[in-house]
Amino acid sequence: MGKTYPGVRALSNVSLEVAPGEVVGLIGENGAGKSTLMKVLGGVIAPDEGRIVIDGTAHDSLTVNSSMAAGIAFVHQELNLFENLDVAANIFIGREPLKGGFLRLVDRKQMDRWVEPLLAKLSVDFDAHTPVALLSIAQRQMVEIAKALSLDARLIIMDEPTSSLTLSETDRLLDVIAELRAGGVSVIYITHRLNEVRRCADRVVCLRDGQLAGKLAKDEIGHGAMIRLMIGRDLKSLYIPPKAEPGAGCEIAGLRTTAFPERTVDLSIRRGEILGLAGLIGSGRTSLARALFGIDPILDGTVRLDGEPVKAASPRAAIDQGIYLAPEDRKQSGLVLDMMIRENITLADMASHSAWSLIRRGSEAKTAERQRASLAIKTPSVETKAVSLSGGNQQKIVLAKWLSMRPRLIIFDEPTRGIDVGAKAEIYGLIRGLADHGVAILLISSDMEEVIGVSDRIAVMHEGAISGVLDERAQFTEQAILHLAVGHPAAA
Structure with missing residues (x-):
């Protein structure tokens, strides 16, 4: 054929x-x-x-x-x-x-x-x-x-x-x-x-x-x-240890969302670490991400970033405070597929690429080209439409959009859905690089191998609340995660 x-x-x-x-x-x-x-x-x-x-x-x-x-x-x-x-x-x-x-x-x-x-x-x-x-x-x-x-x-x-x-x-x-x-x-x-x-x-x-x-x-x-x-080659282990000890980052206390108004979330996402968030579909992980990013309202509770209270009443407010979301459905919510790579990368930060309400194409192209080279996006030109790229390269464009700005907390919701193993390894390396540069990372995934292989710590959600946190990699097993995911207390 x-x-x-x-x-x-x-x-x-x-x-x-x-x-x-x-x-x-x-x-x-x-x-x-x-x-x-x-x-x-x-x-x-x-x-x-x-x-x-x-x-x-x-x-x-x-x-x-x-x-x-x-x-x-x-x-x-x-x-x-x-x-x-x-x-x-x-x-x-x-x-x-x-x-x-x-x-x-x-x-x-x-x-x-x-x-x-x-x-x-x-x-x-x-x-x-x-x-x-x-x-x-x-x-x-x-x-x-x-x-x-x-x-x-x-x-x-x-x-x-x-x-x-x-x-x-x-x-x-x-x-x-x-x-x-x-x-x-x-x-x-x-x-x-x-x-x-x-x-x-x-x-x-x-x-x-x-x-x-x-x-x-x-x-x-x-x-x-x-x-x-x-x-054509062997892949190294998924896990890449952090370069430095994690520091203060995002502290979530008593947070209630519209999806689970009777349950509260308490969670710490530290700078310099990858916190995996596991749980069954419908457990409230995506609802938490949407609330932190300002898509859904926060009914109660506090969110602090670097010790300062965060009020993200909208995605624009969250972006202005350095909180970014790479959504589960990148084609519908993370990209404008009919727009060029250049336009997608600069879309969330138009103020930095415009003057007198006019877009500066040269500034856009310079930023997009820098991110294309940095993330090794496989495309002949940043003028190529996003729809023509593979899933892995589309996810890199979503990353490039946020990396061109000033990230403090990035939430990845199913970051490698539909991406092959080679591209996954590249995405994991980029996420680790972000953490090593002091960004707090919340990684939501239904892929157990991914959560166990990439995370420094793992939190597990059940029916809108954190049912437990695994702090040591020696505790990272499918059995331990599933035990918490169905609402059982942490095993001894």
């Missing part, structure tokens, strides 16, 4: 076979060609060379309809749901059962009967009539998975299906994959969470720079082996 875009060889002589009832883990860094290969299988784009063989019949290319007719279904990382419709309508959009008669109205009862077994299989906590607008990102991801299951597919391609799921939801999804395999359904599982590949895959196929970098049989699948295939 081959595919070339202007100036870019996206796929070069790539061959991939999937047997019935087989789970193939497809790994590779961002830009390796995984998405292009999947778009070819889904009929979104046509290959320039090669062929697709289904049940012995060769096809030069597929259309979206012929791909679906062949039993190929997708679970996309980027959610494609209609917020104004309910769950059932989203799952069967374009395939609704119709009543007889002249008007041919949608048969809601029949659609509900089809949807309920799918939701029961996934053990979700919402029903067919729940409006999608009321669902969290994790719940919407489960709707996408239910949509793929509803197609009665023979091959399901899952692209980062657990990027927004809790540990229990991830476990349930892996159980569903095992059930699909037992029923003869094949799965191509694309993820940057390599421990999940190790748990569910029968084989691993790795792409690098549009070419097949190697394969691993079931008994060869291991974390180190997969990383070597992906980036």
